[in-house]
Amino acid sequence: MDKIVNIKTVGEYNEHWGVENRHPLVNVFEGSQITRPIPNCRKNFDLYVIFLKDVKCADYLKYGRKEYDYQENTLVFVSPGQVFGYPADGSTYQAKGWCLYFSPELLRGTQLGRHIKDYTFFSYDVCEALHLSLQERETIIDCLKKIDDEINNGMDKHSNMIIASAIELFLNYCTRFYDRQFITRKKANKDILARFEELLDGYFASDKPQSYGTPSVAYCAEQLHLSANYFGDLIKKETGKSAQEYVQQKIMDTAKDMLANLEKSVSEIAYALGYQYPQYFSRAFKKVVGCTPNEYRMAE
Structure with a gap:
């Protein structure tokens, strides 16, 4: 032992x-x-x-x-x-x-x-x-x-x-x-950013959001074999955003693509992105994008 x-x-x-x-x-x-x-x-x-x-x-x-x-x-x-x-x-x-x-x-x-x-x-x-x-x-x-x-x-x-x-x-x-x-270590950091993007793309293309919710910084860091703090500091140095802000922006960019499909309701999109309640998604979307998902759809 x-x-x-x-x-x-x-x-x-x-x-x-x-x-x-x-x-x-x-x-x-x-x-x-x-x-x-x-x-x-x-x-x-x-x-x-x-x-x-x-x-x-x-x-x-x-x-x-x-x-x-x-x-x-x-x-x-x-x-x-x-x-x-x-x-x-x-x-x-x-x-x-x-x-x-x-x-x-x-x-x-x-x-x-x-x-x-x-x-x-x-x-x-x-x-x-x-x-x-x-x-x-x-x-x-x-x-x-x-x-x-x-x-x-x-x-x-x-x-x-x-x-x-x-x-x-x-x-x-x-x-x-x-x-x-x-x-x-710019090159290595850029490689990590590219893997981070691939990780998020793969996450939303799978059924993980419905099972585990929106991806956390800790989850992303673990998948990239980094500590959460090192990962957060690296993302901040490379992008000027916190890792949480970066993940949130990725969620909203994905949401924008999904909102272009009028066959899906806002609630269905919210659940597909990993939100437990649609109102949480609408609140987060407005905070990042500046309007509600429905307002974004109408503007498009």
Whole structure:
């Protein structure tokens, strides 16, 4: 059986690594500081954890149900409640790269605490990790060193606020670098958009709307083998619309084509598109198109 170890506190994760408890709510270290092999195990975190693997190696890790082979200069983000690690089979590994981890308690009352959910990459799948250029890697390591320096300075009434601000700066750089990654993967993103269109076309050409309703963003992301947050961010970057807005527009474009067939009533079209009640369809259509389905038919 694949045993999962629950890591609830920074202190427990320090014990796992065999490092000093310098601060009860946060820690950062570079892999060379870990001098002993670490037993493999899968971990369920109550912490935010960020790994920077800055050398290519053969460390295969399971993240949720997926396996991932780290590439050089890769950042992976884990949020509270996520499972990460390799099954406990008696094997060990040598820590490499950097690791930053902190408790949600560190963020309480801070600006970062109020906006931590805006950093959607904490919910990306591990295969959607951030791959850094050498210059970006230097910037990230500089941020990690500043956090490390502040932890070493000892605790006073300003410590938590300053450390949280330093982590926020680190995450803002990650946001910038993810934006760069979306841009440099334009071709791959265009391919995903084309597959997204094909997925929606196929959905409405089938009987799925009557069985499952209108397609959700989560459903589309799953069919495209992407996390919902990564998929949503990709669609926003490529089209300027949220994934939900894009799906809604596709539904209404399909509805326009169907309204051209006067043999079908508005109610029949609503059910064919996956709406449980025709009035919900009419309301959504007017919101997007600017008129009711019947008014659209008359204008046509």
